[in-house]
Amino acid sequence: xxxxxxxxxxxxxxxxxxxxxxxxxxxxxxxxxxxxxxxxxxxxxxxxxxxxxxxxxxxxxxxxxxxxxxxxxxxxxxxxxxxxxxxxxxxxxxxxxxxxxxxxxxxxxxxxx
Amino acid sequence: xxxxxxxxxxxxxxxxxxxxxxxxxxxxxxxxxxxxxxxxxxxxxxxxxxxxxxxxxxxxxxxxxxxxxxxxxxxxxxxxxxxxxxxxxxxxxxxxxxxxxxxxxxxxxxxxx
Numbered sequence: 001x002x003x004x005x006x007x008x009x010x011x012x013x014x015x016x017x018x019x020x021x022x023x024x025x026x027x028x029x030x031x032x033x034x035x036x037x038x039x040x041x042x043x044x045x046x047x048x049x050x051x052x053x054x055x056x057x058x059x060x061x062x063x064x065x066x067x068x069x070x071x072x073x074x075x076x077x078x079x080x081x082x083x084x085x086x087x088x089x090x091x092x093x094x095x096x097x098x099x100x101x102x103x104x105x106x107x108x109x110x111x112x113x
Numbered sequence: 114x115x116x117x118x119x120x121x122x123x124x125x126x127x128x129x130x131x132x133x134x135x136x137x138x139x140x141x142x143x144x145x146x147x148x149x150x151x152x153x154x155x156x157x158x159x160x161x162x163x164x165x166x167x168x169x170x171x172x173x174x175x176x177x178x179x180x181x182x183x184x185x186x187x188x189x190x191x192x193x194x195x196x197x198x199x200x201x202x203x204x205x206x207x208x209x210x211x212x213x214x215x216x217x218x219x220x221x222x223x224x225x226x
Contacts, residue, residue: 034214043117043203043217044156089155100169101146101215103155 003027004092006104014112019077021107023090026071030092034101035064035075038087047088048075077109085111119204119218127226128194134221136187136204145187146215147179148203156203162187194225 005024013019023033031052036044050057050064050073057064063076077084090104117138126132136145144163148156161169162181176198178190187204201222205215 036217041201041220041222043119043205043219046214046216049214100158100161103157105155106153 002105003030004090004102004104006088006090006107008107009105010108010110012110012112013080015082016079019075019080019084019109019111021075021077021088021090021109023073023075023104024071025073025092027092027094027102028071029094030102032093033064033066033073034091034093035062036089036091036103037084038089038106044089080109080111082111082113085109117204117206117216117218119202119221121221122219123222123224125224125226126191126194128196130194131190131192133191134189134202134204134223136189136218137185138206138216139185140206140208140216141184142206142208142216143184144207144209144215145181146205146207147177147187147189148205148217150201150203150220160189191223194223196225199224 003026034049035047037047038044048059048062048064050066055066066073087106087108089106091101093101120135146161147159149159150156158171159173160179165181176193180188201220203220204218207213207215
């Protein structure tokens with residue numbers, strides 16, 4: 001049962017444009033959401049997070065939006081740069097009394113120069 | 114120092130070998146994790162240590178044996194592995210046991226022959 005879903009396995013965006021990566025979740029107990037970026041043969045790198053008490057968090061070129069009623073979050077990257085080409089994982093955790101992060105299946109973002 | 118360091122980067126082992134993966138962090142984090150990632154799949158949680166005690170074991174076979182000698186170190190002892198255990202093994206740490214971002218190491222690429 002995939003509790004965190006990224007329905008787009010891949011996405012191509014022109015350099016300078018906005019990249020929008022989407023993530024849906026099913027478990028209403030999740031209350032903290034994170035985005036990680038991963039290059040091949042490297043560990044995931046933390047990008048940005050959002051708590052369920054907020055609906056938006058911004059850090060430089062990266063903005064995460066959370067729609068709790070729809071159980072949906074998105075990551076906006078603007079402007080997109082060639083170095084942003086990577087696999088992006090959405091992850092979620094909740095107040096379950098443990099530290100478990102549940103990852104989505106990932107979206108491969110390719111920025112076209 | 115915001116790094117999680119994993120050694121070795123690559124490991125090839127036979128099915129009868131015993132080997133260990135090592136992970137180290139000096140951020141004062143009190144939660145440490147082992148994840149396994151197969152190609153084109155999200156990271157899957159294996160174990161969580163919280164304050165040096167095993168708090169989560171995701172039904173991992175006993176041929177994988179974690180150990181947390183102190184708050185900075187996390188080991189994964191491997192014995193009698195199968196070829197299907199070949200994967201990228203990721204260590205991560207986070208500040209505490211609540212909702213907080215986890216920092217990942219670069220991983221150990223394990224090949225079982």
